Amino acid sequence: MNLLKKFLLFSDSFHQKEKMRLASFISILFLILFSILALFELFNSIINVLTYSICTLIPTLFYFYLKKTGKYQIVYLFYCILGTIIAFVTLNFLNTEIHFGEFLWMVLIIILAFWGLNNYYGFLFLCLNIFSIVFYMAFSIQINFESLREINTSYRFTLGIETSVALICISFILYQFVSFYKFSIKKMDLVNNKLNITNSEINQKNNENILLLKEVHHRVKNNLQIIISLLRLQKQSVKPEDEQKFDDSINRIMSMALIHRKLYQFETLSNLLIESYLKDLVDEISNTYSAAEITTKINSSYDKIGFNTLVPLGLMLNELISNSIKHAFDNQKEPEISISIQKINETFFEFVYSDNGSWKDKKTESFNFGEELITTLTEQLEGTFTRIDSKYCFKLKNLDL
Numbered sequence: 001m002n003l004l005k006k007f008l009l010f011s012d013s014f015h016q017k018e019k020m021r022l023a024s025f026i027s028i029l030f031l032i033l034f035s036i037l038a039l040f041e042l043f044n045s046i047i048n049v050l051t052y053s054i055c056t057l058i059p060t061l062f063y064f065y066l067k068k069t070g071k072y073q074i075v076y077l078f079y080c081i082l083g084t085i086i087a088f089v090t091l092n093f094l095n096t097e098i099h100f101g102e103f104l105w106m107v108l109i110i111i112l113a114f115w116g117l118n119n120y121y122g123f124l125f126l127c128l129n130i131f132s133i134v135f136y137m138a139f140s141i142q143i144n145f146e147s148l149r150e151i152n153t154s155y156r157f158t159l160g161i162e163t164s165v166a167l168i169c170i171s172f173i174l175y176q177f178v179s180f181y182k183f184s185i186k187k188m189d190l191v192n193n194k195l196n197i198t199n200s201e202i203n204q205k206n207n208e209n210i211l212l213l214k215e216v217h218h219r220v221k222n223n224l225q226i227i228i229s230l231l232r233l234q235k236q237s238v239k240p241e242d243e244q245k246f247d248d249s250i251n252r253i254m255s256m257a258l259i260h261r262k263l264y265q266f267e268t269l270s271n272l273l274i275e276s277y278l279k280d281l282v283d284e285i286s287n288t289y290s291a292a293e294i295t296t297k298i299n300s301s302y303d304k305i306g307f308n309t310l311v312p313l314g315l316m317l318n319e320l321i322s323n324s325i326k327h328a329f330d331n332q333k334e335p336e337i338s339i340s341i342q343k344i345n346e347t348f349f350e351f352v353y354s355d356n357g358s359w360k361d362k363k364t365e366s367f368n369f370g371e372e373l374i375t376t377l378t379e380q381l382e383g384t385f386t387r388i389d390s391k392y393c394f395k396l397k398n399l400d401l
Contacts, residue, residue, distance in 0.1 A: 023066055024067075324337060338356075
């Protein structure tokens with residue numbers, strides 16, 4: 001066994017190694033087989049002796065070529081070509097011989113082509129050998145049966161050896177295939193186990209990161225709420241004409257605190273439901289100014305908007321809603337705000353804000369600061385805007401894409 005392993009050639013990968021080993025095994029087996037058959041046919045058929053001698057020389061050359069180059073594909077291809085030619089010739093032109101061994105060799109050739117080469121060659125040699133069989137059945141079988149030579153003990157032995165070797169070769173290929181299949185399943189199981197462990201670790205770390213990020217949002221929201229509370233306390237000690245500035249600052253901080261509060265409440269930490277945020281923002285600002293209930297109409301082609309875009313957009317909306325409450329709804333019994341966010345392309349979206357109030361453009365310090373802040377936030381979102389009375393039309397970039 002060790003001596004056999006010494007002569008069988010190996011390669012690095014398991015798959016290549018098995019194909020190399022099979023090619024070297026078959027070469028050695030063919031060499032032994034055809035040498036024995038040539039000796040037994042020495043006193044029976046000179047044609048068979050010559051045939052088997054050639055068949056002995058071929059695997060010998062192939063074995064040393066394989067040992068020197070390692071190119072087993074060439075060996076498989078020549079075995080299939082020569083085997084197909086020899087099977088066709090002996091099946092259709094050696095009419096005195098019994099040919100059931102050729103059919104086993106054909107099966108072996110087809111299996112060698114599929115295993116050692118690829119499916120294309122497998123189907124090619126399958127078709128070629130089917131052609132040989134059809135040709136034999138159509139033109140040679142009757143002559144073959146009428147011309148069979150005498151079956152003596154030596155011939156029986158030769159047929160037995162030939163058939164046995166063909167079966168051994170077929171069985172060895174099937175064994176190689178089963179071994180490779182089991183090896184592949186084993187490797188796949190190992191890889192799947194490693195992937196499952198890795199996925200489990202990633203999920204665990206991901207859950208930890210989500211909890212940590214939610215805690216960060218929660219702490220930021222709490223800190224902003226503390227700032228809002230401090231501003232409200234400070235507001236009580238300032239002059240009445242300065243209270244408006246505190247309310248504006250409180251609303252700006254509140255618009256950011258609202259984002260962190262909603263990010264903490266929902267599972268998705270990178271995007272917020274835009275409609276829910278906008279409605280809550282309008283309600284929060286209305287409560288700050290003790291304004292009447294405002295109807296909010298929202299039309300958005302986005303279900304969610306990311307954090308990087310929503311923070312400046314929220315601050316912008318805070319200024320617009322505050323301006324509407326302070327300058328447009330004095331005589332409006334049913335105040336209404338309309339907000340439209342529509343996707344223009346993969347990068348930009350259109351943001352339109354309007355109300356149904358009668359706009360009173362009071363150029364106060366607070367109003368001017370709000371206009372400047374809107375301009376700054378528009379530039380931050382790499383956009384532009386136009387204004388017609390209380391209607392603002394923005395073209396803004398989605399920074400989260």
